Amino acid sequence: MSFGPDCFTPMSRLAGTCYYEGIMISQTAISHLVEKLGRSNVLHEKEDLLTLAFDATPGLNLLPDVVVYPTTTDHVLTAMGIAHREGLPLVPRGSGTGLSGGSVPAKGGMVLAMTRMNRILEIDEANLTATAETGVITLDLFNAVAEKGLFYPPDPGSQKISTLGGNVMEDAGGLRGLKYGVTRDYVMALKCVLPDGSIITTGGKSVKDVAGYSFKDLLVGSEGTLGIITEVTVKLIPPPQDKRTFLAYFDDIRVAGEAVSKIIAAKIIPSTMEIMDRATINCVEDYVKIGLPRQMAALLLIEVDGHPAMVAEDAEGVQKILKQVKATEVHVAKDADEAASLAAARRTALSALARVSPTTLLEDATVPRSRLAETFAEIGRLTEKYKLKVGTFGHAGDGNLHPTVLCDERDLDEMERAHAFYDELYEKVLAWGGTVSGEHGIGLAKKEYLARQIGEGGVRVMKRIKHAFDPEGILNPGKIFEDEDLSTRSYKEDGSRVSP
Numbered sequence: 001m002s003f004g005p006d007c008f009t010p011m012s013r014l015a016g017t018c019y020y021e022g023i024m025i026s027q028t029a030i031s032h033l034v035e036k037l038g039r040s041n042v043l044h045e046k047e048d049l050l051t052l053a054f055d056a057t058p059g060l061n062l063l064p065d066v067v068v069y070p071t072t073t074d075h076v077l078t079a080m081g082i083a084h085r086e087g088l089p090l091v092p093r094g095s096g097t098g099l100s101g102g103s104v105p106a107k108g109g110m111v112l113a114m115t116r117m118n119r120i121l122e123i124d125e126a127n128l129t130a131t132a133e134t135g136v137i138t139l140d141l142f143n144a145v146a147e148k149g150l151f152y153p154p155d156p157g158s159q160k161i162s163t164l165g166g167n168v169m170e171d172a173g174g175l176r177g178l179k180y181g182v183t184r185d186y187v188m189a190l191k192c193v194l195p196d197g198s199i200i201t202t203g204g205k206s207v208k209d210v211a212g213y214s215f216k217d218l219l220v221g222s223e224g225t226l227g228i229i230t231e232v233t234v235k236l237i238p239p240p241q242d243k244r245t246f247l248a249y250f251d252d253i254r255v256a257g258e259a260v261s262k263i264i265a266a267k268i269i270p271s272t273m274e275i276m277d278r279a280t281i282n283c284v285e286d287y288v289k290i291g292l293p294r295q296m297a298a299l300l301l302i303e304v305d306g307h308p309a310m311v312a313e314d315a316e317g318v319q320k321i322l323k324q325v326k327a328t329e330v331h332v333a334k335d336a337d338e339a340a341s342l343a344a345a346r347r348t349a350l351s352a353l354a355r356v357s358p359t360t361l362l363e364d365a366t367v368p369r370s371r372l373a374e375t376f377a378e379i380g381r382l383t384e385k386y387k388l389k390v391g392t393f394g395h396a397g398d399g400n401l402h403p404t405v406l407c408d409e410r411d412l413d414e415m416e417r418a419h420a421f422y423d424e425l426y427e428k429v430l431a432w433g434g435t436v437s438g439e440h441g442i443g444l445a446k447k448e449y450l451a452r453q454i455g456e457g458g459v460r461v462m463k464r465i466k467h468a469f470d471p472e473g474i475l476n477p478g479k480i481f482e483d484e485d486l487s488t489r490s491y492k493e494d495g496s497r498v499s500p
């Protein structure tokens, strides 16, 4: 099935339209959706729509016109056809745990909530792959493959609630990213509905595949702007046979940063190397009460895993470096339960910080790992300069930090200071060769920062890719960059190229 251009209503309503102008979908379209998808899979009352107006990013809250829950790829196609006919933007959504506004309906329209496409379709033990619908919860896939003695490593802090689709579209990282990589490293194939109504499957179970452009790699991290993915095939690996978990405490957070750089420079790659500063330690301790020492400036949660001989060697190497840099205290988890509860405590960091102030502004600054100590020093300097309350935690081993300003969006002066804090921090991060997003994506929240990182030329290339997939601009408009008509952007009237 394909929606030719003839059945499209011009998308004039897209430009600058948002929910304040009122619900735009016709009663006929709603009836059609209900008939095709079932009453319980279509929401259109304002009270229901309110619950899907935001994701986990503070300050972004825009009402959709209608929300549909497809349960099959055919439902996705039907919904897409109706969105086209009604001239409605189409906004794919997983669990809405995104931290850059990716699934917020920036221009209203139809939200396609994928959480009811949640079947694990196959665990292929011969090829070490799993195929699942994209609404499957990350941890559910992990548990299902673990039952077969296999391992799916990507584990975002949100794994109990995030979906595979959201993970793929944000290229989510996690606590194990340092050694095992991010979601992209495990995606082997995607089934995708394109904005013109065609369905492609890109990739497969072959471990090698260089047949033409790798659409799969283009789709990963595309934040729902190029296609709706309905199925994903991921690579599985054997689980590590052994692991050892440490908590190292520090009086000075810069020393923790130094420890991370030194461990990496010693060619030891732990599976996990997570950091929490004092503010985060205290919020987490208030929340989970596991006896974290409140007076410490920072802690590192370090886990080494693999073959027992390798684990023993790496553990010794890590301990040696922690001693060298004079970590204040090192605690070794006594068993797997304690190790799991320490990792679980780290996973609560954002929720724990979010309890203490009305607004939690979280960023995703990522630097080369050799720059970690300087980055902590810079965060400290800026915290004082702008008189803010900041808690920093993150995937230190990946150089990926989440400096989180605890503030109140009603205090305009404080919000201005918070934005100045991030502006100045990102200036340094970019000067050090870092990135404005290690894992949360650009979405609505970071469009300006993206242009700073990759320049106008880089943004223009991305817009052309978007235009090639989605010339009508129906899919998740307003994300990553401002929408614009690209048809005349690359060449001037005389045929010469617009310089990048």
Ligand SMILES: Cc1cc2nc3c(=O)[nH]c(=O)nc-3n(C[C@H](O)[C@H](O)[C@H](O)COP(=O)(O)OP(=O)(O)OC[C@H]3O[C@@H](n4cnc5c(N)ncnc54)[C@H](O)[C@@H]3O)c2cc1C
Residues within 6 Å of the ligand: 055, 056, 091, 092, 093, 094, 095, 096, 097, 098, 099, 101, 102, 103, 114, 134, 155, 156, 157, 158, 161, 162, 163, 164, 165, 166, 167, 168, 169, 170, 171, 172, 173, 174, 175, 223, 224, 225, 227, 228, 229, 230, 350, 351, 439, 440, 476
């Ligand atoms: C407490 C907490 C901890 C977190 N920890 C981490 C972490 O450690 N690492 C990390 O990387 N992120 C983390 N995140 C951010 C977030 O969980 C991830 O970005 C996650 O991948 C989003 O998944 P989701 O299902 O909630 O997707 P959503 O937020 O609903 O959507 C994310 C993006 O994907 C698109 N999308 C969703 N499904 C589809 C689909 N089927 N087809 C096309 N597009 C789709 C949406 O349009 C949107 O652009 C955390 C968030 C929270 C709240």
